[in-house]
Amino acid sequence: MMDRPDILLITVDALRADRFNEETMYSLWKRLYDSEHAIAYTQVVAACSFTTPSMVSMMTGLFPPAHGVRHLTGEVLSEDVEVLPWLLERLGYVTGAIVGIEPLKHCGLDAHFNHYEGTSNPFATRATEGYYTGKLYSRVRRVWREFKEQNPDKPLFYWVHNADAHEPWMTSYDEAISFIDYETNTLVEDLDPDVVIVTSDHGESLGERGQFHIEGGKHGDALFDEELLVPLIVFSKAPEKVIGLVWEEKVVSDTMISLIDVASLIVAFAGHSYGAWQQGALGYFDHGRRWAYAETTHPRTHFDVQPLRTIRSASTKYVERWDGEDLTKYDLVGDPQERRPMQVVDRHERTDVTNAFGDITRWEEVHEAKDLEMPPEEEEQVKEHLRDLGYID
Numbered sequence: 001m002m003d004r005p006d007i008l009l010i011t012v013d014a015l016r017a018d019r020f021n022e023e024t025m026y027s028l029w030k031r032l033y034d035s036e037h038a039i040a041y042t043q044v045v046a047a048c049s050f051t052t053p054s055m056v057s058m059m060t061g062l063f064p065p066a067h068g069v070r071h072l073t074g075e076v077l078s079e080d081v082e083v084l085p086w087l088l089e090r091l092g093y094v095t096g097a098i099v100g101i102e103p104l105k106h107c108g109l110d111a112h113f114n115h116y117e118g119t120s121n122p123f124a125t126r127a128t129e130g131y132y133t134g135k136l137y138s139r140v141r142r143v144w145r146e147f148k149e150q151n152p153d154k155p156l157f158y159w160v161h162n163a164d165a166h167e168p169w170m171t172s173y174d175e176a177i178s179f180i181d182y183e184t185n186t187l188v189e190d191l192d193p194d195v196v197i198v199t200s201d202h203g204e205s206l207g208e209r210g211q212f213h214i215e216g217g218k219h220g221d222a223l224f225d226e227e228l229l230v231p232l233i234v235f236s237k238a239p240e241k242v243i244g245l246v247w248e249e250k251v252v253s254d255t256m257i258s259l260i261d262v263a264s265l266i267v268a269f270a271g272h273s274y275g276a277w278q279q280g281a282l283g284y285f286d287h288g289r290r291w292a293y294a295e296t297t298h299p300r301t302h303f304d305v306q307p308l309r310t311i312r313s314a315s316t317k318y319v320e321r322w323d324g325e326d327l328t329k330y331d332l333v334g335d336p337q338e339r340r341p342m343q344v345v346d347r348h349e350r351t352d353v354t355n356a357f358g359d360i361t362r363w364e365e366v367h368e369a370k371d372l373e374m375p376p377e378e379e380e381q382v383k384e385h386l387r388d389l390g391y392i393d
């Protein structure tokens with residue numbers, strides 16, 4: 001493999017970590033076991049339980065308090081933030097993206113790619129399993145080929161956001177996932193990139209908490225693991241290991257990492273540095289002794305109550321309101337379903353948690369997002385799209 005590999009990154013919206021199994025995702029599961037150099041992580045914590053802040057975190061290696069994009073829509077990433085495609089371009093890459101969900105078109109990431117497009121929003125026609133994935137991947141095949149033809153000497157970084165597993169589904173969540181799995185595997189076979197990374201922006205609650213959610217919304221209002229954990233599947237033609245990714249020793253790893261570490265991983269594959277980029281920590285892949293941070297502003301947006309934030313290790317999770325009240329603790333070993341919230345009574349423990357939140361939110365450079373301004377007709381189109389997705393009434 002050349003020292004600057006072609007990298008294809010596919011994010012499947014709302015793909016739960018536990019759905020990466022032989023039954024639901026047979027094609028990629030089989031590819032994982034058939035590949036010489038591949039690994040899947042099953043304890044990957046998204047930085048937000050809904051799309052936009054989570055994907056901006058993945059593309060910047062920063063948690064939302066540091067990059068400033070904290071809502072589904074209405075914010076544009078500050079131009080001062082160092083963004084992954086921009087760094088890759090400096091390393092000689094051409095960069096492209098195609099995103100299938102309206103908020104990702106307008107969050108400011110587009111400014112940092114050589115080519116960035118949204119699909120023509122077919123999925124606002126409600127349940128579209130298959131139709132959308134087929135259309136999206138046809139476009140990806142064509143654009144990928146064009147990129148390679150026009151830039152024969154340059155490596156390519158290409159990001160695809162597939163939103164076909166987002167509700168509403170035509171049949172069921174699992175069937176949508178299985179279909180996407182099959183199509184994604186075929187796409188990977190066709191394009192045959194040097195490095196392939198498949199992951200998601202957040203998980204999906206499938207009734208675990210009863211009536212907890214607003215109608216139609218199945219993620220974003222809470223920070224339980226079913227909404228935060230996503231799979232991360234990595235295939236590479238490189239025989240040498242990237243730090244933390246030990247191909248020979250494990251195929252499926254339950255080491256806890258943060259989804260923002262994907263940025264560090266890609267930076268490492270591109271040959272820039274081995275270790276941590278921004279707030280990510282590729283070097284921790286092997287030990288996992290760190291806190292992953294996540295937050296959601298949806299409680300305020302939807303219910304006019306305090307937003308939530310969490311820090312989570314492999315064994316313990318703390319959740320609190322943004323005003324620092326209602327600190328709750330979960331023992332993820334003894335209570336993996338997070339059914340038994342505990343009070344934090346120990347003063348030192350309380351201080352440790354406060355400090356950990358502080359370390360994350362007082363990152364060396366904290367950015368503010370700008371307000372999104374768009375023509376009224378376009379704004380109405382975005383609203384229509386969000387209505388279809390069940391985010392607004």
Ligand SMILES: [Zn+2]
Nearest residue numbers: 013014051201
């Ligand atoms: Zn999403």
